[in-house]
Amino acid sequence: MYNPSANQRRRRVARWIAGLGLCLLAACNQNGPTPSVTPNTPPPPTATAAPTAPPLPTPEPLAATVNGQPIWLADYVTEVKRCAAGYTSAGQESVACPVQALQSLIEQAVMEQAATAAGVTVSAAEVEAAIARGQQGQGSAEAYTHWLTANFYTDETFREALRRDQLRTRMAAQATASVGETAEQVRALMILVADEATANRLLEQINAGADFATLALEYSLDPSSRAAGGDLGWFPRGLLTTPEVEEAAFALQAGETGPVVRGALGYHVVRTLEHDPVRALSPNARQALQARAYQTWLEGLLARAAIQKFVNP
Numbered sequence: 680m681y682n683p684s685a686n687q688r689r690r691r692v693a694r695w696i697a698g699l700g701l702c703l704l705a706a707c708n709q710n711g712p713t714p715s716v717t718p719n720t721p722p723p724p725t726a727t728a729a730p731t732a733p734p735l736p737t738p739e740p741l742a743a744t745v746n747g748q749p750i751w752l753a754d755y756v757t758e759v760k761r762c763a764a765g766y767t768s769a770g771q772e773s774v775a776c777p778v779q780a781l782q783s784l785i786e787q788a789v790m791e792q793a794a795t796a797a798g799v800t801v802s803a804a805e806v807e808a809a810i811a812r813g814q815q816g817q818g819s820a821e822a823y824t825h826w827l828t829a830n831f832y833t834d835e836t837f838r839e840a841l842r843r844d845q846l847r848t849r850m851a852a853q854a855t856a857s858v859g860e861t862a863e864q865v866r867a868l869m870i871l872v873a874d875e876a877t878a879n880r881l882l883e884q885i886n887a888g889a890d891f892a893t894l895a896l897e898y899s900l901d902p903s904s905r906a907a908g909g910d911l912g913w914f915p916r917g918l919l920t921t922p923e924v925e926e927a928a929f930a931l932q933a934g935e936t937g938p939v940v941r942g943a944l945g946y947h948v949v950r951t952l953e954h955d956p957v958r959a960l961s962p963n964a965r966q967a968l969q970a971r972a973y974q975t976w977l978e979g980l981l982a983r984a985a986i987q988k989f990v991n992p
Contacts, residue, residue: 777992854976878946
């Protein structure tokens, strides 16, 4: 059965809901237009200049490296100047200085590396004492400063040079420790001639009884022993510059003359006069043996070192 009142109520509710919607819209519009919705996204990045890296330092030019240790070109140039000044003051040509200066710096580097490995050092007090001796030797502080300048040193670089010199002395003492006060030695005579035929002819005359000293005075081309009748004096192993003569002299018995020996300078006739298994070394002989021992030690270091040269002296 149709209930008018129920229908009327439904229509009133519908009109009220519609009216409420209109009212809400009207109320919202009273405060101005509805704001637009912006998505929650970050703003675009602002362009900025990239940071500028500091310029890299220009590498200092090298003259060489020794086992990775640098030898600076500036130090090499100074060493060449110092070498040339020394030759000039002696009245000699300095054309060999570029080669000598580079070799000296390379040898200095391997020597110092060997000293470091061996734990050998020189104290600051020892360097100061050497400086004091140098200043004393020059007579005054002004003269000492003038000497430094004339020899291309500053106070700092000269102190370093003195430290290295003392270090070299200590390493040389280690390298030459095997050279004692005595050694096996022989005393021998020698005649040097240019050709084998002359040497054989002289040997025949000596074996037939001719005087060795007289023939040496007449024929020998060796200026250091000719005036003494070919007498080389007493010498140990490792002293003579002609190893073939040294070997022959040590192989002969006292009073025996050996066969002709060929060497780098020519042909030699050798006679051994005396043989002493333990004889005191002369100061000159000992010094020469020490120098040779040090050179042999140094050459061993150089042979094992990794050396790169960046200059062609």
